[in-house]
Amino acid sequence: MKARMRIAVFGAAAVALACGSVFAQVGLSEVQGTVVDSDGNPIIGAAVTLKNTTNSALEFSAKTNKKGLYFIPNLIYNEPGEWNVTVEAAGYSPSKIDFESRKSDRTLVQEFETGMTAEAPQLVVIKAFGKATIDFTMMTAEQQAEHDKRRIEEAAARAAAEGGAAAQEQADPLQTASRLVSEGNLEGSVEYFEAAVAAVPEDSERRDLLAKVLFNLGRLDQALAAANGLREVAPDHENLHLLFADIYAGQENFDAAAQELDQQAELTPQNPAVFRRKAWLAEKKGDRAGAIAANETLTTLQPDNVEAWLALGSLYAESGQPDKSEQAFRHVVELDPKNAYKTFFNIGVLIENKPDRTEAEERRALEAFQKATEINPAYAKAHRHLAYALLRAGDLPGAKRELQRYLELEPNAPDAGEVQALVSGLPSS
Numbered sequence: 308m309k310a311r312m313r314i315a316v317f318g319a320a321a322v323a324l325a326c327g328s329v330f331a332q333v334g335l336s337e338v339q340g341t342v343v344d345s346d347g348n349p350i351i352g353a354a355v356t357l358k359n360t361t362n363s364a365l366e367f368s369a370k371t372n373k374k375g376l377y378f379i380p381n382l383i384y385n386e387p388g389e390w391n392v393t394v395e396a397a398g399y400s401p402s403k404i405d406f407e408s409r410k411s412d413r414t415l416v417q418e419f420e421t422g423m424t425a426e427a428p429q430l431v432v433i434k435a436f437g438k439a440t441i442d443f444t445m446m447t448a449e450q451q452a453e454h455d456k457r458r459i460e461e462a463a464a465r466a467a468a469e470g471g472a473a474a475q476e477q478a479d480p481l482q483t484a485s486r487l488v489s490e491g492n493l494e495g496s497v498e499y500f501e502a503a504v505a506a507v508p509e510d511s512e513r514r515d516l517l518a519k520v521l522f523n524l525g526r527l528d529q530a531l532a533a534a535n536g537l538r539e540v541a542p543d544h545e546n547l548h549l550l551f552a553d554i555y556a557g558q559e560n561f562d563a564a565a566q567e568l569d570q571q572a573e574l575t576p577q578n579p580a581v582f583r584r585k586a587w588l589a590e591k592k593g594d595r596a597g598a599i600a601a602n603e604t605l606t607t608l609q610p611d612n613v614e615a616w617l618a619l620g621s622l623y624a625e626s627g628q629p630d631k632s633e634q635a636f637r638h639v640v641e642l643d644p645k646n647a648y649k650t651f652f653n654i655g656v657l658i659e660n661k662p663d664r665t666e667a668e669e670r671r672a673l674e675a676f677q678k679a680t681e682i683n684p685a686y687a688k689a690h691r692h693l694a695y696a697l698l699r700a701g702d703l704p705g706a707k708r709e710l711q712r713y714l715e716l717e718p719n720a721p722d723a724g725e726v727q728a729l730v731s732g733l734p735s736s
Contacts, residue, residue, distance in 0.1 A: 336382040336433050340441040341375045342394060345402070349375025350445055353396035357382065360389040360430070360523075361587075384435035386583055386614050391428035392441060399445035400425045411436040411645045427491045435614060436646045480506065481513060493520055504536070511541035518550060527557045546571065552584055561592050579608045586618065595626055606638075613642050620653070629661050648682035651675045652689045659692070672696055680709075687716035691726070707733035 342353035352370050355377050359365035362385055369377040382390075394401050401423040408416040408431065417432045423443070433439045484499035500517040507513060518533035531554050537544055538551075548571035555564035565588055572581050582605040589597030599622050605615040616638045623632035636654045640647040655675035658668050676693035679686055694709035710730045714723060 335380070336384055336388075336435065336437045336439070338379040338382060338433065338439045338441060340377060340439075340443065342371045342377065342396065342443045342445060343375050344399070345444060345446050345450060349373065350396050350399060351375065353377070353394055353399070353443070353445070355379070355441070355443070356393050356395075357390040358393075358428070359383075359385050360391060361385050382433065384433070384437075384614070388432050388434050388437075390431050390433060392431055393425075393428045394423075394443045394445070395425075396445055399447060400451045401443055402446040402451075403444040404429050405442040405444075406431055406439065408433050408439040409437055410434050411438075411643065421491075424491075427493065429491065436643070479503070484516070488520065493524055496520055497524070504533075509540055511537055511544050514540065515544060515550070518554075522550075522554055522557065525557075527554055530554050531558070546575075546578075546580075548574070549580065549584070552588075556584075556588060556591075561588060564588055565592075577608060579605055579612070582608065583615075586615070595622060598622055599626065611642055613639055616642065620657075624657055624660075629657055632657055648679040648686055648689065651679040651682070652686065652692070655679065655689075655692055655696070659696075669696070669699060673700060685716060687713050687720070690716065703733050704736050707735060 338355075338357065340355070342350045342355065344350055350371060351373055353375070354368055354370050356366065356368040357379065365383055365385060367379050367382055369379045371377045392404070394404075403420065404423045405420045406429070407418045410416055411434075416434050416437060421429075423429055431439065431441070480499040481503035484496040484503055487493075487496035487499065497517070497520060500513065500520055504510070504513045504517055514533060514537035518530050518537060521527075521530035521533055531551075534547075534550050534554060538547060541547070548567040552564045552567035552571065555561070555567060565585075568581060568585050568588065571578070572585070575581060582601045586598050586601035586605065589595070589601055599619065602615045602619045602622065605612055606619065609615065616635050620632050620635035620639065623629070623635060633654055636650050636657070639650045643650075652675070655672045658664065658672035658675065661668060664672075673693065673696040676689050676696055679689035680693055683689070690709045690713040694706045694713065697703075697706040697709060707730055710726050710733070714720070714726060714730070717723070720726070
């Protein structure tokens with residue numbers, strides 16, 4: 308399936324800074340949880356997979372250990388942080404998912420417990436620097452068969468008890484389609500959305516829903532046809548150009564997507580969603596100046612948008628604007644103080660990369676690394692960079708202490724031998 312652009316994707320989390328260091332700390336999240344059977348016993352070797360809804364290249368997976376535990380670190384955050392989650396285990400099918408997602412400040416983002424099937428992935432939201440817990444309950448093939456039988460019987464009983472409601476749903480397939488979507492069965496909803504459109508062809512909302520469902524299923528040619536049908540009956544439908552932009556981007560027709568976004572921007576110049584998409588598309592096309600312009604507009608519309616400031620910090624660095632890059636990163640520190648140690652580290656690296664650094668800039672880099680280690684004493688990379696900054700400043704004992712701390716935190720680091728040799732040649736006082 309080709310990459311989609313349902314909502315903008317910021318590449319800052321995986322963009323290399325000019326010095327060659329990967330800015331991988333930005334926007335990373337983590338997921339952990341358990342996979343157990345219906346009796347609560349751990350299932351070993353179950354595979355949990357998260358696929359980003361806006362960038363098909365972002366796919367992460369892990370398997371459970373002997374205790375049924377799994378852990379997925381370094382989950383790259385893409386706006387708006389939506390992921391399709393699946394779980395697989397030989398001889399089992401998923402029956403329930405229990406999900407909790409929180410921001411870095413522990414603010415709740417999303418929490419639910421619901422049934423789950425092997426046929427449909429579960430959509431979840433995980434924010435930048437956030438942590439999510441996803442617990443799965445699985446059932447055997449025999450239990451699945453019994454579960455399906457019971458579900459059919461219960462559905463038949465409800466239909467008999469609610470004859471009037473069932474008749475109404477049958478009369479208007481839109482209700483059936485909406486119910487299936489709420490149950491996570493997008494594939495099953497398509498035929499009912501199509502029937503709903505046929506029943507009331509002038510209803511633009513029905514056509515809009517059909518196009519979006521087809522888009523989310525990756526049936527892009529059909530989604531485009533549905534969107535064209537919507538345009539015929541309602542050429543002024545709200546955010547119509549965004550719908551076309553998403554579909555064209557999914558088809559990798561980036562020029563057509565850009566044209567649609569330009570038209571939408573003229574209609575709704577204050578809509579942040581437009582500029583999130585424009586930023587994503589510009590980076591996808593290699594248009595750094597366009598990505599910077601879109602993110603600058605986004606930060607004007609949403610001054611507290613951490614992801615946009617992070618993107619600007621990286622983009623400015625790549626375009627040879629280190630001062631602006633540092634300013635953007637400092638905005639992030641103000642907006643997200645709990646994760647400031649990562650940002651201070653990147654500010655220090657950014658300054659280190661400047662050619663012909665002044666003494667003031669050397670001091671600012673040293674101070675940035677010091678701040679990173681003060682906020683998070685266990686952040687090994689910051690100790691290493693601080694050590695070399697101290698060496699440049701002539702503080703040899705201080706450099707030795709920081710390198711020793713680095714080795715304590717990362718005894719198996721790839722450069723451990725080199726660092727140890729340097730430590731042995733430095734004075735302690």
